[in-house]
Amino acid sequence: MxxxxxxxxxxxxxxxxxxxxxxxxxxxxxxxxxxxxxxxxxxxxxxxxxxxxxxxxxxxxxGCPVCVLPMARLDQAIRLALEHPVTLCTYGDLLRVPATGGQTLFKAKAAGADVRLIYSTQDALALARRDPDRQVVFLAIGFETTTPPTAVAIETARAEGLANFSVLCNHVLTxxxxxxxxxxxxxxxxxxxxxxxxxxxxxxxxxxxxxxxxxxxxxxxxxxxxxxxxxxxxxxxxxxxxxxxxxxxxxQYRRAVTASGNAKALALMAEVFTRRAAFEWRGLGVLPDSALAIAEPYADFDAERCFAVRVAPGREVKGCDCASVLRGVKTPTDCRLFGRVCTPDNPLGACMVSSEGACAAYWSYGRFR
Ligand code: SF4
CATH class of the missing domain: 3.40.50.11750 (HypD, alpha/beta domain 1)
Structure with a gap:
């Protein structure tokens, strides 16, 4: 090939x-x-x-978007799904990531929340079109790579007048x-x-x-x-x-990367999003100018403004070293829970859940030392 x-x-x-x-x-x-x-x-x-x-x-x-999402933002999404009459949709990995107290979006779904797994932003738009009386919230995460599709979805929703579609934006910058x-x-x-x-x-x-x-x-x-x-x-x-x-x-990746990047996608991102003054990252703490929020002209599609869900700071799982793993200070096998208590079947931290997580890589490819 x-x-x-x-x-x-x-x-x-x-x-x-x-x-x-x-x-x-x-x-x-x-x-x-x-x-x-x-x-x-x-x-x-x-x-x-x-x-x-x-x-x-x-x-x-x-550089794993699921891993760096802090507990508080996941807690916020779970509370939104549980406490408001919405359909909350997002990508698969996120459903299993433990939030405060071991709660997950999957558990919220089992408790009655309408949580859906989707494969693209187009799926989220399709859900909104199919049921105009139901609020559909797309829980958006990811670095710059996945940001343009979210921008396109917001632009599309505005063009079509989809008043029941919004985005809980957690896009971050590299x-x-x-x-x-x-x-x-x-x-x-x-x-x-x-x-x-x-x-x-x-x-x-x-x-x-x-x-x-x-x-x-x-x-x-x-x-x-x-x-x-x-x-x-x-x-x-x-x-x-x-x-x-x-x-x-x-x-080295000249077959895909240029010096200045994709001007069209960058222009779209600049149109639909604005930089947050500060944003919390798991492992890295609060970083200035490191994440995106939905820009004022698109405020009607901003789930943070449409649904007031405030949450307290999240609580990490005791003994989980995800924060140090994400900073490169520790390797997954330095974590006492790795492979003993924390496995892909029973993940205690995001780094074991995500298909891009370091702990998942060590487990999947047999690096136990
Ligand atoms: Fe966190 Fe599990 Fe990785 Fe330990 S092994 S750092 S608990 S994800």
Missing amino acids: RYVDEFRDQDLARGLAAAIAAAVEPDREYRLMEFCGGHTHAVFRHGIPDLMPSNLRFLHGP PPALRAILASQDSGGLRIDGILGPSHVSTLIGSEAYRFVPDEFGLPIVIAGFEPLDVMHATLMLVDQINRGPVRVDN
Whole structure:
């Protein structure tokens, strides 16, 4: 298959592994953070750590939208579904994520709330069209990649006059989270030597959005695709920058990512959304300018304004290390609950539920140490 098989070629993978082994300096440690949960899964699915020299390590970042949603926002969605006569719809992973007290959207559904699993924003619009007397709320989460479809849904609802459709917006932005992670290095017990930059997000925002990584933090970043050869090639590019400099933004994923991103999608996002002054992230705390709210001209489609649901700060599960895992300070196996109490069948934290979560990756690909 084009763009898949050619990026999984075993001989090329062996060649890249040999090139990385030859490039790393034996007395140096290389700690590379993959920001995106998709990369974390790609790294383990293809056994890439086993092909790396022992002094090169991958650290896992916060790029999983389900994982970084704080308890309070999930509590808010659950209360909205339970306390208001609405149909609340969202993507599958979110239904099983534990909120305060172990509550989940699935449990809310079992208790009588009308919670629906959908595959796209178009499904949510279809529900609203089918039942005009019923309020349909789309619980929207995700980084920049999933934001344009939400914007299109809001635009469509306005164009069609769908007065019973609204969005509970939890869209977040990649650069502020990456900046917070990098800024936390001195105080947070973390040392990063280079960043594997997100691929899908970067198709939207472009590689220039990461200019601050070399300019402010003196670190290299390479935007990488999701296939194993992409990750290995980007790793080699990072090692080369670390060894020889100068540090810069490199783009390994040129077949999809440009310097300036997708102008049309960015314009649509700027039209429909506005930046929140501050937003809480699981693991990273409250970050300024790091999330989107629905802009004033579209206020009629903003579930936060339509349904006043205030919630207290959420309570994390005792012993769950998701916050530290999301900062790259701990690995999933550092968590005492990993594999003992917390498994995909009985997830205690978002990182074990989400298909992009680091704990789910360790479990799925047998990394128990
Ligand atoms: Fe949280 Fe479970 Fe991961 Fe521990 S293993 S950090 S409890 S998701």
